[in-house]
Amino acid sequence: MSLPSKPEYVSVARLTASFVANQMGFDIETIEDIKLAVGEACNNAILHSGSDETYKLEFIKQNDNLTIEIIDHGKGFSIEKYKKPNTEELQENGLGLFIIKSLMDEVEIETSEGKGTKIIMSKIVE
Numbered sequence: 001m002s003l004p005s006k007p008e009y010v011s012v013a014r015l016t017a018s019f020v021a022n023q024m025g026f027d028i029e030t031i032e033d034i035k036l037a038v039g040e041a042c043n044n045a046i047l048h049s050g051s052d053e054t055y056k057l058e059f060i061k062q063n064d065n066l067t068i069e070i071i072d073h074g075k076g077f078s079i080e081k082y083k084k085p086n087t088e089e090l091q092e093n094g095l096g097l098f099i100i101k102s103l104m105d106e107v108e109i110e111t112s113e114g115k116g117t118k119i120i121m122s123k124i125v126e
Contacts (some may be wrong), residue, residue, distance in 0.1 A: 001013075001016065001056070001057050001058075002054045002055070002056050002057075003042070003054060003055060003056075003057065004053075004054055005045065005046045005049065005051055005052055005053055005054060005055055005072070006046065007043070007046060009042075010039055010042045010043060010046070013038050013039070013042045013057055013070075014035045014038055014039050014042075016057070016059070017031075017034050017035050017038040017059070017068065018031055018034070018035050020059045020061070020066065021034045021035075021066060021123075024061060024064070024066055024125055025125050026066070026123070026125055030123065030125075030126075033103040033104075033123070034066070034068070034103070034104075034123055036099065036103060037068075037099065037100045037103045037104050037121055038057075038068060038070070040096040040097075040099050040100050041068075041070040041096070041100055041119045041121065042055070042057075042070060043096060044070075044096045044097070044117075044119070045070055045071075045072040045074070045117070045119075048074070048075075048117075049072035049073070049074025049075060049116065049117065050074045050075040051072060051073055051074035051075075051116075053073065055070060055071060055072040055073075056069075056070070056071040056072075057069070057070055057071075058071070064124055064125040065122055065123070065124050065125075066122065066123050066124075066125075067120060067121070067122045068120075068121050068122075069118055069119070069120050069121075070118070070119045071116065071117070071118045071119075072116050072117055072118075073115075073116040074116050074117065075113065075114060075116075076111045076112050076113045076114055076115050076116050076117050097109070100119065100121060104121040104122060104123055105122050105123050105124055106120075106121065106122040107119065107120070107121045107122075108120040108121075
C-alpha cells in the first residue's frame with residue numbers, strides 16, 4: 001500500500017498492521033508491539049525522508065512469519081552515523097529505530113544517502 005507522507009495517515013498503517021497481525025493469530029500484546037513498530041517506522045519515513053510524496057508499506061506473510069517493509073524514496077541516511085540512544089539520558093526524539101528493534105524479532109535497514117530508506121521488520125507467531 002502507498003500512503004501520503006503526512007502524519008494523519010499513520011493511523012491507517014497501524015490499523016492495517018493490526019488487521020494483518022490479528023488474521024495471522026498474533027496475541028493482543030504482540031499486535032500492539034507490531035502497531036507501535038509500524039507507527040515508528042512510518043513516522044521516520046515522514047519526518048526524516050525529506051519527501052513530501054508518499055511512502056510504501058508491504059505486508060508479507062510467510063508461514064508464521066510476518067514481514068513488514070516501509071519504503072521511502074527520500075534522502076536516506078548514513079547507517080554508520082546512527083548512534084544507539086543513551087537510555088540513561090533519553091531525549092524527545094531519536095528513539096524510533098531503538099523502539100522498532102526492541103519490539104520486533106528481526107529488523108534490517110537498507111539505506112543510502114540520496115536514494116531513500118527501507119526498514120524491514122519481522123515478527124514470528126508464537
